[in-house]
Amino acid sequence: MQLSNPAVPVQNLDAIFAALADPTRRAILSRLAAGDAGVNELAEPFEISQPAISKHLKVLERAGLIERAIDKQRRPARLKAKPMAAAVSWLEDFKEFWSSSFNQLDDLLETLKQADIKEPPNE
Amino acid sequence: MQLSNPAVPVQNLDAIFAALADPTRRAILSRLAAGDAGVNELAEPFEISQPAISKHLKVLERAGLIERAIDKQRRPARLKAKPMAAAVSWLEDFKEFWSSSFNQLDDLLETLKQADIKEPPNE
Numbered sequence: 687m688q689l690s691n692p693a694v695p696v697q698n699l700d701a702i703f704a705a706l707a708d709p710t711r712r713a714i715l716s717r718l719a720a721g722d723a724g725v726n727e728l729a730e731p732f733e734i735s736q737p738a739i740s741k742h743l744k745v746l747e748r749a750g751l752i753e754r755a756i757d758k759q760r761r762p763a764r765l766k767a768k769p770m771a772a773a774v775s776w777l778e779d780f781k782e783f784w785s786s787s788f789n790q791l792d793d794l795l796e797t798l799k800q801a802d803i804k805e806p807p808n809e
Numbered sequence: 810m811q812l813s814n815p816a817v818p819v820q821n822l823d824a825i826f827a828a829l830a831d832p833t834r835r836a837i838l839s840r841l842a843a844g845d846a847g848v849n850e851l852a853e854p855f856e857i858s859q860p861a862i863s864k865h866l867k868v869l870e871r872a873g874l875i876e877r878a879i880d881k882q883r884r885p886a887r888l889k890a891k892p893m894a895a896a897v898s899w900l901e902d903f904k905e906f907w908s909s910s911f912n913q914l915d916d917l918l919e920t921l922k923q924a925d926i927k928e929p930p931n932e
Contacts, residue, residue: 703830707823767906777897783890
């Protein structure tokens, strides 16, 4: 499997997929797609504490999915979605396995198998 | 964010991304893309035990990414890549953030900002 985005090292896929495996972190990324936001703003829609949000932001930052301003007190977070392209690139190698044409073929084979079971060979 | 694949519940994205966050599990999926395989065959290229491979297969099975034959002793695993389409669908909503046109625009804005700093307004 080749990555089309050489800027993201393969080992970083571990951190990217792990960061995406949490609904709060995915919601934070969706919120940041609408614009930069500080911890206060990001914590607002969730029933979790600001320190918990800060921990999630650290996970996203280590995965390279966000960056945080260091020169401002509220340290707004900004989306850096490019590493997601590496994740998509890896997943898209499996596209033929979920395409409808493949599924139709799969269904056809299943139907043929069923027909085979119902009609035993003439021996 | 909407999923284009209603067959995969949103909460399953947690399990799918978590399953993908491991290099051995990703290698197993790549191997299964070439055809069904039993635990023995799957363990061969790795320096880990068959029980360890079996644990990885359980994680992949719970995420819906593979299924295992129950009627055969070697219980070959088969790729079920369709849930990956849900993961791609979620990620693709961020496409504009990693597209080159967006980055070019970003660079342009940065250049304009720098020019603004160098040339203070005539007041």
